[in-house]
Amino acid sequence: MPDLKSTLNLLTTPFPMKGDLPRREPALVERWARLRIYERMRAAAAGRPPFILHDGPPYANGDIHIGHAVNKVLKDMVFKSRFFDGFDSQWIPGWDCHGMPIEHRIEQMNGRGLPTEQVQQLCREYALSQTQSQKKDFLRLGLLGDWDNAFRTMDFETEANEIRFLDRIRQRGLLFRGQKPVNWCVDCQSALAEAELEYANKRSTTAYVGQRVVDAADLAARFSLAIAPGRQARVVIWTTTPWTLPGNAAVGLDPQASYGLYDSPDGMLVMAAETGGKLLQSFGVEHELCAVAPGADLVGLVLKHPLRDVDVPVVAADFVSLETGTGLVHLAPAHGAEDFELCRGLGIAGDNVIDGAGRFVASLPAIGGMSLEEGSKAILETLKADGSLLRQERIEHSYPHCWRHKTPILFRSTTQWFIAMDHPATGDARTLRETAREAIRDVPFYPASGRSRMEAMIDGRPDWCVSRQRAWGVPLAFFVRRSDNSLHPETSRLIEEVARRVEREGISAWTRLSPADLGVDESEFEKLSDTLDVWFDSGSIHATVYRDPRRPDAHGHPADLYLEGSDQHRGWFGSSLMTGCAADGHAPFKAVLTHGFAVDGNGKKMSKSLGNTVSPQQVAGTRGAEIIRLWIASTDYSTDISVSEEILDRVVEMYRRIRNTIRFLLLNVSDFDAGADRVPVEYLESVDRHALARCRELAEQCRKGYRDYDFVAVTRLVHGYCADELGGFYLDVLKDRLYAGARDSRDRRSAQTALHVILENLLLLVAPILSFTAEEAWGVLHESSAGDDSVFLYTWDEAVPPVTDDPEAAEFWRHARQLRPSVMKAIEDVRSSGSIGRSGEASVVIEAPAEIVGSLSFLRAELASIFIVADVTLKEADKVDVKVRRTASLRCMRCWRHDASVHDDTDAEQGMLCDRCRTVLAGFPELSGA
The missing domain is CATH 1.10.730.20 (Isoleucyl-tRNA Synthetase; Domain 1)
Known part of the structure; x- marks a missing residue:
């Protein structure tokens, strides 16, 4: 009996069933760098329509976490898929380098009090070391991009461009200096942007305080009543910030609401009619409702300040709510944005009661120099002693905290620089708020819910405070006249002089600059020491980086896509939109994609203290970066993205199915020469033509998924194709022809022709997601693993089967x-x-x-x-x-x-x-x- 097994076509392939990804992937990362694949992709794409992806830069501090991996892998998949789809796809990664976290880190390492220039140098060195470490981890994830030309917001050229860019906004009349309440962190000793806040529960003391009416008879008359001589009356206000009471400048009420005049053993009390009786009953105060009057009739009533011998007016305030409190609020214009705007319109001034370190200002009697906690207790004791404190309570409520120090912020009035939201730009009748609204009207959002979040950000955004009181940041390189705070009349010329110096020496050029160096009279003009908000840094990269003609990828048009986490509507998306509209009158992007946060398997936020974190470095080292990539692609990024060992186990099973399918295909074309053995389409066996038609359908569906940024659909299609179309049908049908047919027979070569085309298509379709596996398999298919060929040098159009089933x-x-x-x-x-x-x-x-x-x-x-x-x-x-x-x-x-x-x-x-x-x-x- 002959050895019949030896006559079967039992082939081998160097592509192993077991991926051994942690060992194989680093070699591919090195190969891509050695072969300069990104540069070759750009060269191959010369002349194609451009697709530009801007990188919202991560902060250069600490190791990358799983959220960074989600963000960067999504960008990588977009960049690669657009290249395969026939575009000149461009992605320049970068880092956000200035700001408080790094400066705070340097202070921790070296102590406070260092000279500003030394702080800047230490911060620069630290940020550089962090970008180098993060770059290594990013590349390990299989990311391509122009990493050799990656930007850093601390690059001298970028710092100089930012100084020039701010001046463009100034020239459009949108930059102003003013004293307004801002978010203030006493630990940072600086103003904070809205995006630098996070909300957490805080326990606070609330107080119900009776402010004495100066003329009780006038009050009674407004209620159409008479009052006995000597009878006292008080207006009861409610506040969650008793520490602001020394700054009281007025009391606000709702002019449309009804207010009650209540008789009590301690005199007459005014509160909202809707809630007053219930509150007094809960206080245990005997009371009788004497009369009701509209709030509008009480406007103009004069009250005594709760702590000082000065008078304050009752004013109409449309932001007063009856849902909590008494329907009357005390107004401290130095410590609240709404209070400030209302009082400014009425010509009512207000002074800070808290300094930058969080202590009561020295000029305040009795409490000057006290901490916030000590002074607040003293204020309440004083009010209690004179009978003004009706009740105090402890409540827990959501309150803004500094995102760096996790401490509650204060609202305090300081002199800062702002970009105006509601002032028409020079040469444009529209305000920045109106321009921003119009700019996103036709911008597609992925998911669509992102539009309403962006609109809410635009509508609710106050004037943007862009100045900070720190050392490590791009300076507001202005000279201000000491007598009236006006800018130097030659500001534009001076800005350019400073920018040229910064291009050569970095921001320290401004630090060491003497006004006399530029011919500025120091006795007449003050050189500013403020620095720019880091959100202005990152938000202006569309101009400071991507429009810099010295960069190889410079361009002057909006990016095709901005892609970041869902928290960036008030962060990078918002700052980019505002800078683009302020300087250019349009958005710097054509489309916006947002993704959710990485959470644990139970949907909880990850925390080292909870022990539920998943490290991308650890996953790449044990399972492979490919598993991270497939997990991201196969998960709906429009909501929070769950990850756990169990979830990754399921991803591994999906990967095995795809890898084993690729291996089967490679195995069965290992003796096939595409040049010599290919069977023309018209001579293919019917089932092979059908298989190619189905492959064409897959390619079209996947391309649509990629174009819609629907990576879940792509992974579902590919996995289903491997499991059902190939594994469950076509490959099953082919086995007899492949194994038992004559090696060079036309029917076997027909099958191999189809398999070769299917394999090329499959590798090109999965390459944006399974980049390591596609490159490894491509090298085996084309015997190029030792050469310079790469799956990333081809397009989908070059491999699409030109086959459809006839009717x-x-x-x-x-x-x-x-x-x-x-x-x-x-x-x-x-x-x-x-x-x-x-x-x-x-x-x-x-x-x-x-x-x-x-x-x-x-x-x-x-x-x-x-x-x-x-x-x-x-x-x-x-x-x-x-x-x-x-x-x-x-x-x-x-x-x-x-x-x-x-x-x-x-x-x-x-x-x-x-x-x-x-x-x-x-x-x-x-x-x-x-």
Whole structure:
């Protein structure tokens, strides 16, 4: 008996079943860098339509976390997919380098009090070391991009460009200096942007305080009552910040609401009629409602300051709520944005009661110099002693905290620089708020809910405080006249002089600059020491980085996409929109994509203290970065993204299915020369043409998914294609031809032609997501792993199968594919009874209506291989029915098919063979005796 196994096409491939990703991936990272793949992609894409992805820069401090991985991998998938889709795709990564976190870190390491220039140098060195460390971790994730030209907001050229860019906004009339309440962190000793706040629960003392009415008779008259001489009256206010009471300048009420005058043992009390009675009852105060008057009638009433011998007015305030408190609020214009705007419009001034360190100002009697906590207690004791404090309570409420120090912030009035939201720009009738609204009108948002969040940010944003009181930041390089705070008349010239110095020396050039160096009279003009908000740094990179003509990728038009986390509507998205609209009158982006936060398997925020963090470095080192990439692609990024070991286990199973499919394809084309062995499309076997048509459908669907940034759809399509279309059908059907057909036969080469095209398509389609695996497999397919070829140098158009099913074939395959599950089930039922052992032993009769039988007759000869049975008979009937019996045909000893051509009197030396195998063996002279 000959060794028939040796005549089968049992091939090998260097592409292993086990990925061993942690070991293989670093070599591919090095290969991409060595071959300068990004530069070669750009060269290959020369002349194509551009697609520009701007990078919202991560902060250069600390190791990257899983949230960074989500963000950067999404960007990488966008960049790569747009390249494959025929664009000149561009992505320059970068880092945000200035700001308090790094300066605070330097203070921790070296102590406070260092000279400003030394602080700046230490901060620069620290930030550089952090970017180098983060870059290594980012590259480990398989990211491509222009990393050799990555930007840092601390680059001298970028710092200089930012100084110039701010002056452009000034020239448009949108930059002003003013004293306004701002978010103030006593630990940072600086103003904070809205995006630098995070909200957390805080326990606070609230107080109900009665402010004495100067003229009780006037009050009674407003309620159409008379009052006994000497009778006292108080207006009861409610505050959650008793420490601001020394700054009281007025009391606000709702002019549309009704207010009650209540008689009590301690005098008359005024409170909102809707809530006053209930509150007094809860205080245990005996009371009687004497009269009700509209709030508008009480405007102009004069009260005594709660702590000082000065008078304050009652004013109309449309922001007063009746849902909490008494319907009357004390107004401290130095310590509240709404208070400030209202009082400014009424000509009412207010002074700070708290200094930058969080202590009461020295000029305040009794409490000057006290801490916030000490002074607040003293204030309440004073009010209690004179009978003004009706009640105090402890409540827990959401309150803004500094995102760096996790401490509650204060609202205090300081002299700062602002970008105006509601002032028309020079040469433009629109305000910045109006311009921003118009700018996003036609911008697509992914997901669509991002639009409403951006609109809410625009509508609710106050004037943007862009100045900070720190050392490590881009300076507001202005000289201000000491007498009236006006800018130097030659500001534009001076700005350019400073910018040129900063280009050579960095921001320290401003630190060491003497006004006299630029011909400025120091006795007349003050050199500012303020620095710019870091959100202005990152928000202006569309101009300071991407429009810099010295950079290789400079361009002057909006980016095609901005992509960041969902918290960035008031962060980088917002600051970028505002700077773009302020300087250029339009948004710096054409589309916006937001993703959720990475959370644990239970949907909880990750925290080292909870022990529920997942480190990208650890996952890459144990499972492979490819698993991180597939997890991100297969998860709906529009909401928070859950990750845990169990979730990653499921991702690994998905990866194995895709990898094993790729391996099967590589294995079965390993003896195929695409140049010499390819079968022209018109001569392909019908099932192979159908397979290519299905592959074309996959390619079109995946391309749509990528264009819509729907990576979940792409992974679902690819995984389903590997598991069902290939594993569950086509590859199953092909095995006999691949393994048992003559090596160079046209039907086998037809199958290999289809497999080769399918494999190329599959690798190109998964490359944006499974970059390591696609590159590894591409090198095996094209024997280029040691050369300089790469999957990232091709496009989808170069591999799309030019095949679709013709109408008759399409109908045949529609009916055959619909029937296949029914046939498989019928076979399994018979097999379970013991009548047959394998589907190949089955003889199948399909009864069906004439239309179906006619359609299936188009390729009747294909049916046995499609169903992997011995033979198929078609019969017309009223309804579909499948009958299975054991075939009478004998089994071929070589291919194991049951075929009518196998006879038991076959040459005993070769055994029982089918005609096909007998022909194949004729090509083996050593077996045929030739």
